[in-house]
Amino acid sequence: MTVGRLRLIIFDVDGTLVDSQSDILAAMGQAFAQERLPVPDKASVLGIVGLSLPEALLRLAPQSADDARARMVAGYKDAYMSLRAKAGVAQSSPFYPGARDMLHRLQAVPELLLGVATGKSRRGLDKLIEGHALEGMFVTRQVSDHHPSKPHPSMIEAALAETGVAPEDAVMVGDTVFDMEMAKAADIRMIAVSWGYHPPEALAGADASIDRFDDLPDRLNAMWGTRI
Incomplete structure (x- = not known):
């Protein structure tokens, strides 16, 4: 060189x-559940990993209203933080x-x-x-x-x-x-x-x-x- x-x-x-897929899947499940929406399957959720959360939720829940998706973004963040805090980074990711x-x-x-x-x-x-x-x-x-x-x-x-x-x-x-x-x-x-x-x-x-x-x-x- x-x-x-x-x-x-x-x-x-x-x-x-x-x-981090275990916590990603669990957090996304909680975000959808709080809006009483069907939880996307594993392949769909992992398929959007890497996108920003607003873009990811737009793809996963395109029919939802903007305010509902905003709540889902917040719900995902809260759930993910809680899961990570409980398990620790080494186990969570x-x-x-x-x-x-x-x-x-x-x-x-x-x-x-x-x-x-x-x-x-x-x-x-x-x-x-x-x-x-x-x-x-x-x-x-x-x-x-x-x-x-x-x-x-x-x-x-x-x-x-x-x-x-x-x-x-x-x-x-x-x-x-x-x-x-x-x-x-x-x-x-x-x-x-x-x-x-x-x-x-x-x-x-x-x-x-x-x-x-x-x-x-x-x-x-x-x-x-x-x-x-």
């Missing part, structure tokens, strides 16, 4: 680094195998910068980072509070601006079509993970894919001509 040339790896969170070790391995490379782009709120991401002792891991944190929902490229554009990294030196690592479309809209490359919330065949348009975190350095080396 050319000394001093920075590269940026932007990670999605839920479905990529951690598996456990790392996928190899995720923590890979983050530390990549962070140890001076020319690599790590970031996240997530549909979580700032509060939710901060709690997850605190609970997993990841303070200082990510130099840029893009959350739903400050951006349009994925797949709008705003999160990636902000991450590039904050770090000063050129699009050709950045890559998105994620598990959903929203991540892939966001990366393409921002003109950066995309590495799809096979273990997340969208089926691998839906991510066939990604630049590369991995079945385990140990595969990630090889994919990055192939993209950038580096040795990680």
Whole structure:
């Protein structure tokens, strides 16, 4: 790797680094139940993970009035916070195998910068980072509070601006079509993970894919001509 040339790896969170599906499904079930609406099936709920909550509820409950969806957003947040507080972050959002070790391995490379782009709120991401002792891991944190929902490229554009990294030196690592479309809209490359919330065949348009975190350095080396 050319000394001093920075590269940026932007990670999605839920479905990529951690598996929060148990609490996501439970919280969404409570949000729908409070409005006496049929609870969407598992595939439908996991299919919207990564979107901002208002956009997610618009897709899951398109016939509901705006005020009802607003209550569901609030109900989801309250339920999710309660579930996480009861179980703790490590149990509520456990790392996928190899995720923590890979983050530390990549962070140890001076020319690599790590970031996240997530549909979580700032509060939710901060709690997850605190609970997993990841303070200082990510130099840029893009959350739903400050951006349009994925797949709008705003999160990636902000991450590039904050770090000063050129699009050709950045890559998105994620598990959903929203991540892939966001990366393409921002003109950066995309590495799809096979273990997340969208089926691998839906991510066939990604630049590369991995079945385990140990595969990630090889994919990055192939993209950038580096040795990680």
